[in-house]
Structures are given as structure tokens and as C-alpha cells.
Amino acid sequence: MDANDIATFNQAVQYAEHGYKEKAFECIKALAQKDGNNLDLILWGVYTAPNFERAQALLEKARSLNLGHPALVEADQWWTTEMLGLPHPVGGYALFPPNPQLTINSLTINQQTIIAPTLAPTQPVYYSQSFYQQTQPVYMAPPQVVINTVPAYACPYCRSPYPPLTxxxxxxxxxxxxxxLLVFFFPMCWLGLLFKTPYQYCGQCGARFS
Ligand SMILES: [Zn+2]
Structure with a gap:
């Protein structure tokens, strides 16, 4: 229950005291969605309920939660008196509706008791987790091996890795x-020797490739 919820509850009490029970019930209902099992809040719901059936249902819920709650007797009394249209005791009831401040306290305490058990186990769990992580070897992705898809050159004869020479x-x-030309006009036969063509050969073993 935060400051807003306390303000909502105080608002509900104000509404109830001034006879705006429907508005008060809306506030109580909103609070009950956060803490539906708070007995004081349920009794406030009984007190501000828009009809007898709703009040009775809430009373049943309160009984199922804590039959021995001292305010239940007075709540029953109040409900019966209200239903029969009889006048309430002049001094009112001591425990019904529950004291607003005590209700706020119970809502706050309820929240603390909800928080307390959840906090306690989380610490050892957290510790054991970090401990576990320390002993566990950190997984590291192996360095990616880049496989050269272009096959390395090798001479088919001597397996020399050096590329062929031209x-x-x-x-x-x-x-x-x-x-x-040698036959028909031998002085110009040397011209044929100028017709060159490139070829590739291995620099290691001298094998010709073309
Ligand atoms: Zn070679």
C-alpha cells in the first residue's frame, strides 16, 4: 500500500462518514484488488456495500479468512440490524467498521509480511547463482575459422605453391x-621468328602449361 492507496482509503472513510457509501465502496473495491484478503478492508467493504447481498458475500469471505476475528461479531450484528431496519446502538460499534488508522496499519503490515518472506530467500539464491557462475567456465565462442574457398595454387607436377610465370x-x-620463307625467300625467313605467343611455365620445375 503506497501513499496513493492510503489517500484512497482516507477518501473512502470520508465518503462513508458523509453518507456517500457508493463512492466509498468504489474506493474500497479498488484497494481490495491489490489486497483482497485484508480482513479490515473486507469489513470496510461490508460497511460500504451498496446492498445487503454484497455485504453478506463479503461477510462470508471475512468469516472464511478468520472466523475468530473480534470485529466479525459486531459486523454480523451491524449487518442484521441494518437488514432488519432496526436502529443501531447509540454508542455505535467499537470494532465495526474497523478503525481507519488500524486498517491502514494492517494494510501496510500485510504488505511488509508479503515482502519480507520474498526478500529472505532471494538473497541466498542470488549468492548461490553468482557462486555457481564463478565456478562455471565462461563459455566463449571459438574464434571463427575463415576457410578460404579459393583453392591455393600448386604446380601439378612439383606441387610448388608459386604461381606460374609467363x-x-x-x-x-x-x-x-x-x-x-626459308624455302621461297630465305633472306626474309627471320620474320617468322617474330611471331611470338605467351605461355605459362612453372618457375620451380620449368613445366610448361600452355
Ligand atoms: Zn613445377
């Missing part, structure tokens, strides 16, 4: 020209 040789056409 050289030039006299082309087949050049030799043919050389032969023809």
Missing part, C-alpha cells in the same frame, strides 16, 4: 612462316 615463345604460325 614467358613468350615463337608461335606455331611463326615457325610455319619461317619454313615457307
Amino acid at each position: 614467358g613468350t615463345r615463337i608461335s606455331t604460325g611463326g615457325w610455319v612462316t619461317f619454313g615457307i
Whole structure:
């Protein structure tokens, strides 16, 4: 129950004291959605309920929660008197509706008792978790191995990794020209030797590839 809820409850008490029970009941109902099992709040619900049936249902709930609650006797008395349309005792009831301040206290205490058991186990759990994490080896993704999809070059004869060298040789056409000129006009036969063609060879073993 926070400051807003306390303000809501005080508002409900104000409404109830001034006879605006419907408005008071709306406030109590809103608070009950947060703490539906608070007996004092339920009794305030009985007190401000818009009809007898609603009041009776809330009384039943209060009984189921704590049959021995001292305010229940007076709440029953109040409800019966109200239903029969009889006058209430001149001095009112000591315990019904529950004292507003005590109701606020009970709401606050209820919240503390709800918080307290949840806080206690979380600490050891937290400790054991951190302890567990320390002993557990930290998983690290293995460094990604980049596989070169381009196959490394190797000479088919000597497996040399060095790329082939490019050289030039006299082309087949050049030799043919050389032969023809040698026969028919030998002073110009050297022209055939100028017809060059490139070829690749292994720098390691000298094997020719083209
Ligand atoms: Zn080679």
C-alpha cells in the first residue's frame, strides 16, 4: 500500500462518514484488488456495500479468512440490524467498521509480511547463482575459422605453391612462316621468328602449361 492507496482509503472513510457509501465502496473495491484478503478492508467493504447481498458475500469471505476475528461479531450484528431496519446502538460499534488508522496499519503490515518472506530467500539464491557462475567456465565462442574457398595454387607436377610465370615463345604460325620463307625467300625467313605467343611455365620445375 503506497501513499496513493492510503489517500484512497482516507477518501473512502470520508465518503462513508458523509453518507456517500457508493463512492466509498468504489474506493474500497479498488484497494481490495491489490489486497483482497485484508480482513479490515473486507469489513470496510461490508460497511460500504451498496446492498445487503454484497455485504453478506463479503461477510462470508471475512468469516472464511478468520472466523475468530473480534470485529466479525459486531459486523454480523451491524449487518442484521441494518437488514432488519432496526436502529443501531447509540454508542455505535467499537470494532465495526474497523478503525481507519488500524486498517491502514494492517494494510501496510500485510504488505511488509508479503515482502519480507520474498526478500529472505532471494538473497541466498542470488549468492548461490553468482557462486555457481564463478565456478562455471565462461563459455566463449571459438574464434571463427575463415576457410578460404579459393583453392591455393600448386604446380601439378612439383606441387610448388608459386604461381606460374609467363614467358613468350615463337608461335606455331611463326615457325610455319619461317619454313615457307626459308624455302621461297630465305633472306626474309627471320620474320617468322617474330611471331611470338605467351605461355605459362612453372618457375620451380620449368613445366610448361600452355
Ligand atoms: Zn613445377
